[in-house]
Amino acid sequence: MTQAARPARGPGRRPGPTETREAILAEARELFAEKGYDGASLRAIARAAGVDPALVHHFFGNKEGVFIEAMRFPVDPSVLLPQIMSGPRERLGEVMVRTFLGVWGDAARRAPLLAMLRSAMTNEKAAALMREFVTSALFARAGEVAGVPQIRIQAAAGQMIGLMILRYVLRVEPMASASEDELVELVAPALQRYFG
Amino acid sequence: MTQAARPARGPGRRPGPTETREAILAEARELFAEKGYDGASLRAIARAAGVDPALVHHFFGNKEGVFIEAMRFPVDPSVLLPQIMSGPRERLGEVMVRTFLGVWGDAARRAPLLAMLRSAMTNEKAAALMREFVTSALFARAGEVAGVPQIRIQAAAGQMIGLMILRYVLRVEPMASASEDELVELVAPALQRYFG
Numbered sequence: 001m002t003q004a005a006r007p008a009r010g011p012g013r014r015p016g017p018t019e020t021r022e023a024i025l026a027e028a029r030e031l032f033a034e035k036g037y038d039g040a041s042l043r044a045i046a047r048a049a050g051v052d053p054a055l056v057h058h059f060f061g062n063k064e065g066v067f068i069e070a071m072r073f074p075v076d077p078s079v080l081l082p083q084i085m086s087g088p089r090e091r092l093g094e095v096m097v098r099t100f101l102g103v104w105g106d107a108a109r110r111a112p113l114l115a116m117l118r119s120a121m122t123n124e125k126a127a128a129l130m131r132e133f134v135t136s137a138l139f140a141r142a143g144e145v146a147g148v149p150q151i152r153i154q155a156a157a158g159q160m161i162g163l164m165i166l167r168y169v170l171r172v173e174p175m176a177s178a179s180e181d182e183l184v185e186l187v188a189p190a191l192q193r194y195f196g
Numbered sequence: 197m198t199q200a201a202r203p204a205r206g207p208g209r210r211p212g213p214t215e216t217r218e219a220i221l222a223e224a225r226e227l228f229a230e231k232g233y234d235g236a237s238l239r240a241i242a243r244a245a246g247v248d249p250a251l252v253h254h255f256f257g258n259k260e261g262v263f264i265e266a267m268r269f270p271v272d273p274s275v276l277l278p279q280i281m282s283g284p285r286e287r288l289g290e291v292m293v294r295t296f297l298g299v300w301g302d303a304a305r306r307a308p309l310l311a312m313l314r315s316a317m318t319n320e321k322a323a324a325l326m327r328e329f330v331t332s333a334l335f336a337r338a339g340e341v342a343g344v345p346q347i348r349i350q351a352a353a354g355q356m357i358g359l360m361i362l363r364y365v366l367r368v369e370p371m372a373s374a375s376e377d378e379l380v381e382l383v384a385p386a387l388q389r390y391f392g
Contacts, residue, residue: 114317117317117361117365118314118317118318120365120366121310121313121314121365122314127365127366127367130366131366131367131368134366134368135368135369139368150369150370150371151370151371151374151378151382152382154359154362154368154370154371155355155359155371155382155383155386157358157362158355158358158359158360158361158362158371159351159354159355159358159359159386160358161357161358161361161362162353162354162355162356162357162358162359162360162361163350163351163354163355163358164354164358165313165354165357165358165361166350166353166354166357169313169316169317169323170316170323170326170327170330171323171327172327172330172331172335172350173331173346174346174347174350175346175347175350175351175354178347182347186347186348186351186390187351189389190351190355190386190389190390193385193386193389194382194386
């Protein structure tokens, strides 16, 4: 696009912070789609957007922060995990059930998750992107913080993901109408078993 | 389409059994998509295909059989459930894990399941269709046979559905490479708890 084609912006006017932020996110989305989560570095995202890496840092903290914003991922693991781990260990299962219900129960937060999952079902690149992100930002870190082997974290996550699909996508009854407390009573012990 | 446009079939020749079968399935797919599983009767499917209901019965047994063929549903619950229930009750969890791995581990059987799930994620009618089928053909019957409340059947199914998504769609490690026996050891006790 030539300068002349941008009527709202005079020649030589520098883009404002909002425009720069959006430009970085647009480039990030492209790079993530092309290179995956592990393959797209913060430096490469900055280069593609024509800005200094320090500015990307300033706006988003780190690559994880860029991803969360660019993909509208409805959960920030660096906030969520400490929150889940803050309670007593014997209530980990309960807190995990309540946390999943909080995120998935909110249609606006559920939508981008379902969009990513849907893409992952058709497209290997989209699957790799989601796999790399959840592996490094969620599972690996959760396993570390909780001192639990990866496969047990994944079994617990699997329990909750499947439950969320039955409750919020297929909406089978009585799962769809069960109260939060009923679900805690039903499922928390199964999760707790994985956290041993 | 006029008779003249069908070069392979002379005027007045009656369609053969394969053509009739395919015509019934095509009409069934349309009716299921439009009316859902509960709303599409075997009689209405026969009427739409211009055949006697007895012929639909002859080809597919019942509505469930029509659905399984029309939607390429990779599992026949009337075969699968007795198989799962045939063993000792304390091994129900193990048999369920092995059964899910058998179906989802086969790419040709996984594909139509994922296609249905993907549609259900975007389209309320597709979600209703899948919900009605799994509720009446799988969950209700499994609950009855096993003498377990619906919500416990669904919690167990949720565990396996989420696990299958992590293993076969996202392919996170080590879940994706774990052996069948490892997964039985990890997950069967959680399922067994639901069947209590």
